[in-house]
Amino acid sequence: MADALLIIDMQTGLYAGPDHPFERERVLQTINQLIGRARHAGxxxxxxxxxxxxxxxxAAGSPYWQVWHELDVDEARDQFFNKTRPSCFLGTDLAQRLRAMQLNELVIVGMKTQFCIDTTCRVAVELGFSVILPEDGHTCMDTATLSAAAIIEHHNATLAGAFVQRVSAAAISF
Known part of the structure; x- marks a missing residue:
């Protein structure tokens, strides 16, 4: 059973920008289901x-910086933090917060697969955390060289084993 849920960059400027993420509505629904399970389990x-x-x-406070309004999170009860790099750990106090709460196993979801999801999964393991990556809980946009579907498939395969436990979101419990 996972200890915590980490949602990365589900922000208006990325989610609803000019290039929409691959299967964005399905990924949003998947993340919201995980939020519900995490909340239910405390x-x-x-x-x-x-x-x-x-x-x-x-920029902080701008309309595009805001978390997507349909993401079922709340600043009053969830732990929001800002980052400026692809890693959720570099320049933040995330590792300290996790350790202070004695949380060791993270479910990582959100955007973008090849940048912040990939980097955060790898760094988390280097810092001694265990990572569960829902293969259907992260997304990105097509690039000039690869489709988003190919990027997601590649990262799911590459990260599995050495860096993450790859599962379907439906198999995750908190």
Whole structure:
């Protein structure tokens, strides 16, 4: 059973930007189901917001920086934090918070697969945390060289084993 849920960069500027993420509605529904299970079990929910410099489209407080309004999280009860790098750990106090709460196993979901999901999974393991990656709980956009579906499939395969326990979201409990 997982200790905590970490949701990465489910923000208006990424979720509803000019290039929509692959299967975004399904991924949002999957994440909201995991939020419901975590809440029911009393597991903490951490919400990362990628934050750009002042004046950028995703500067703190800007409309695009806000968490997508249909994501079932609440700043009053969930643990929000800002990051400026692909890793949720670099320059944040996430590792300290997790250790203080004696949380060891994280479910990691959100966006973008090849950047913040990949980096955070790898760094979490380097820091001694165990990671569960729902193969159907993260997404990205098509690139000039690869479709989003291919990027997701590649990262699910590459991260599985050495870095994460890869499962379907339906198999996860808190």
């Amino acid at each position: 597991a903490p929910i951490f919400v990362a917001r990628h934050t750009g410099p002042a004046g950028s489209a995703i």
